[in-house]
Amino acid sequence: MKFIYLSLCVLLAFGLDAQITDPKATEFYTPVPPKVESGESIGTPPSDAIVLLGLEGDLSAWVAKKDSSPVAWTVADGVMTVKAGTGDIKTRRTFGDVQLHLEWRSPNEPDKEGQNRGNSGVFLMDRYEVQILESNGGETYTNGQAGSIYKESPPLVNVTSKMGDWNTYNIVFMKPHFNADGMLIRPATITVLHNGVLIQNHWEIKGVTEYIGLHKYTAHGDDVISLQDHSNEVSYRNIWVREL
Template sequence: MKHLFLPAALLVSVAAYAQGKPEDTEVYEPVPKVVAATPNLAPPPADAIVLFNGKDLSQWVMTEDRNTPAKWKVGGGMFTVDKTTGNIETKQSFTNYQLHLEWRVPANITGTGQARGNSGLFLASLGKGDLGYELQILDSYNNKTYVNGMAGSIYKQRVPLANPCRKPGEWQSYDVIWLAPTFKADGTVATPARVTVIFNGIVVQNNVELAGPTQYIGPAAYRQAHGASPIKLQSHGDKSEPNSFRNIWIRELEARP
């Protein structure tokens, strides 16, 4: 993808924000209400692009080398994170879309907080590593952590409106409406990214505006202009058992009016 970088002075000011600690942007209260919910496990609609068909990862590549096919483990109609290989992302790039994805934390998960089934769905991947806009995947069933880092959060930016997370070992669903940011000719933001997230049938992000791509340290900000982008799944470095995924499909949406 072609990147149009922001002015040098702005990049310097953004870089200055990064001189802090991860906990500076962690939020712990108020804690979203726990809601019993049922995941959406419906098959893809007729006009969907199927990103995982239960058989292979032919639609995915390794993030660190997009010429390398995705190496995660496929079996039993699902695929499982391989933490020895790194992140994977779609071959195809997307702008505005409706996305469905099902995920499962292992029943025998161990650990606490962020070290418990940690992964991420990057709604637009902006390159190697964890660059992009992350919808957090985590075991948030009776698992205390910062609320802007729990399942259903836009990581370090948007706290979910509720906590509909199911028990480890049970399948969960994300249904996402993503409206990509747009940029002016000089690389500055014309319209920020917006996202709606339905988690196990419960709205947890209601057409929220994003301040920029995900930041682990410092506040989010738009650092570079970009167009259509791949969708990425994170191979997180925590020591818990790896998560699995299935039934992933997408419907492209028209450009913003």
């Protein structure tokens, strides 16, 4: 496939495409894309997805981040909710490039403001955070509102549902690449759709999304997906991932 593509590029570069008269000259049949069965709806997992939290509310894909003990968050009717003070959770397995689907709901806390209003976060490779926050009514710094790449890139638009309603993130994340000496040779990129609307468009992540200081990279391999306990009872459901 690469040879055919390069050959076509060479022909086009030299202006020789006018000599091609057979349509078959620009057709190829391998590799054949693998067959994947789509879900019943946009939000349901396709046949090649790894389900991290399904309708039955099974938490076996997750452990406590601090010590890999069983998750202490609450679960009922397929919905997992942060139990404040019990700590972040992480997946048992590690991931690299992924398509991630998750749904989240802010708690009913109208008296809280700013970063204390329905705060949580999803961390790709346990380092790169897409912020979760009740941003329909509260105000905060824009690179810390819902859908932001935390402390780095505000969302293109704010489509956060009203307090207590479900939100959906569909995330395409491509991991960073490092050479043998640990030097960054390709940054991580991320695309995010929030409630079906594009809010991060192939953003090049600048580094680990730290709370304080500039973001920078340190070489690492594949790692876990983690969810944050920020002392707000944010709920999650229908989490699945496809390895790319």
